[in-house]
Amino acid sequence: MLESYSVSVEGFEGPLDLLLHLINRYEIDIYNIPVAKISEQYMQYIHTMQQLELNIASEYLVMAATLLAIKSAMLLPNQEIEADDNYEGEDPRDELIARLIEYRKYKEAAQTLQELEGEEKESFTRPPQKWTEDKKLVSKPKKGAVTVYDMLSAMQNVFDRKKWNRPMTTTIEKIEIPIKQRMEEVLSQIETAKQGIPFDQLFPYPSKSHMVITFMAVLELMKDKLIFCEQERTFDSLIIHRWRG
Template sequence: MIQGYEVKLETFEGPLDLLLHLINQYEIDIYDIPVAQITQQYMDYIHTMQYLELNVASEYLVMASTLLAIKSQMLLPKQEFEEDDMDEAYMDDPREELMQRLIEYRKYKEAAEALKEKEAAEQQVYTRSPVVFEFKDVPIENTNTGNVSVFDMINALKKMMQRNQWKEPQDTVIQRADIPIEKRMEEVLQQVINSKDGVLFHALFPVPTKSYIVTTFVAILELMKNRQVYAMQEQHFEELYVYKMEE
């Protein structure tokens, strides 16, 4: 069994990333966050991450506590305010601080992405030597890592378990020994290579035991981190496919 696997991908940076992912996924107005809904979805992700034995950083749990506290405050009876007190009432909105943090973080993310795109574009600009007139075919490195984040993968796994009623898959008495992560990576990679049209994410989990599910999920993450496979999804909530990274 894999203990405390730490996920460290570009798309998996912290609780604010998860909240922004949920806001985009469910098309939520960031200026009017439905706290009960976002808290439930957030906790579902945390529970799935814990089930997968991923190393859930303490900051995720702190955010969970923050959301639950805001939810509790939102449930308190609302006071009636005079017109002159409306601005003060707005400032007392328990969601205000979280909303501002999300807005600032989204600006930071967008700026970082813009710089990343600019850097990638500049890398495609080549200057020709004024003396040596030689032209060679320069292969362009494939940078396609898909449009799927780890959060999308966790959601796909959660849906698969619910669809197959695997809410708590149990290891059966008669089962094969735990598969080493390296061996499962080889199996997944070979399955993806053999399919030109990509492999459905849920097709990579034929055995409904916890050890197999966790090992397979981590194997896919490792293959993505090693840039051997990537995942794609047409739209939110649609089927997720895994493809071989082109060389």
């Protein structure tokens, strides 16, 4: 049995944050949310969290129930609307939309303040310096550009791929590795990849226990600022890099 392992990740900011991530990811109009689609995607994330044996906060499950209730309400025929074409009834999504818009305002404001704080910390003065032509500006990958929800989506793809690729007649032995040992192995693997390593290459075994421990190891390494993850475009593969100052 896989030992219970809890990890605190700052990226898990609550169900509204997950919904906003899905709205941005699928370029959905926040004022006209397709509840059926967003519910399906939301439940896939919840399922992945359960597969990873993460402690899911009750608020995520409450939101899941809310989405299903809204979906059911939108499927029910409205007799008043049928009787009067000019009737403007209340949309079951209105309260959720209002909460999301309010949350997005606070999130954007917090992001702006965080960026200003970062700029202030990086500001410093130095004596005048002569510029030489051989000096080049080297662009570095943007660290921390990927959210924990992007990683959960990538992890779901790993689960699905391992499930379909696993030979039906082969018995896979359970692999149990201490989290610290797996962190060292992942870090060593990334060290040798100068251009970074695709996220799914960190999961060589179709063993749930090994995949869960590997995912936890990656989260811990990111939290300790030893590695970072990037994604060039939405839905592209995630690339893991060594954090080098």
